[in-house]
Amino acid sequence: MTSNRDIDTLIQMMAKLPGLGPRSARRAVLHLIAKRELKLMPLADMMQSVAATARECAVCGNIGTSEVCDICRASKRANGLLCVVEDVADLWAMERGGAFQGRYHVLGGTLSALDRIGPEQLRIPALIARIEAESISEIILALGATIDGQTTAHYIADQIEGHVRLTTLAQGVPIGGDLDYLDDGTISAALSARRAL
Numbered sequence: 001m002t003s004n005r006d007i008d009t010l011i012q013m014m015a016k017l018p019g020l021g022p023r024s025a026r027r028a029v030l031h032l033i034a035k036r037e038l039k040l041m042p043l044a045d046m047m048q049s050v051a052a053t054a055r056e057c058a059v060c061g062n063i064g065t066s067e068v069c070d071i072c073r074a075s076k077r078a079n080g081l082l083c084v085v086e087d088v089a090d091l092w093a094m095e096r097g098g099a100f101q102g103r104y105h106v107l108g109g110t111l112s113a114l115d116r117i118g119p120e121q122l123r124i125p126a127l128i129a130r131i132e133a134e135s136i137s138e139i140i141l142a143l144g145a146t147i148d149g150q151t152t153a154h155y156i157a158d159q160i161e162g163h164v165r166l167t168t169l170a171q172g173v174p175i176g177g178d179l180d181y182l183d184d185g186t187i188s189a190a191l192s193a194r195r196a197l
Helices: 005-015 022-034 036-053 088-097 124-133 147-160 184-192
Strands: 081-085 103-106 138-142 165-168
Touching: 005 022, 022 036, 081 088, 081 124, 088 103, 088 184, 103 124, 124 147, 138 147, 147 165
Parallel strands: 081 103, 081 138, 138 165
Antiparallel strands: none
16 A cells, blocks of 8 residues: 555545546556556646536537537537437437437436425526527437436426427336446437337
């Protein structure tokens, strides 16, 4: 075990990242230090650059380096389809499959009475404003098949009923599953087999 306070702090910070525990973080930090010139320095530079330039898209909530992301700027994606996802990881999972060619709206979470997360804490008012401002013909609710995800889907459905066609992902999305953990084929099958809510 190292006695260097900065290295210990780095290991503790890395251990707080999703998917890394104390042992994995320690191995990663030791590997980075051992390959300082090849991996640690470029990683530190890139992290500093991303920290300075990363921002949330003003339209959809995606993460990028400009005020409006590439997806929202792409004119070919202005086809009236809007896919509503819980977080940016879900958006990126949908994009990874390449099956969806519309635009997105990131809610920033799901409704949760236990955590005191209501519509105002999410980007639901912004979603309703987009429906009114843009030529949206269909909303695809690509929310997790969890209780909070389904509660959020039903709340959104109540808010926009009669204004636009509303569908949700169908087969292939397991109950209690998150989109970020699904493979590309499963996401593609669920997207093409979506059904009316």
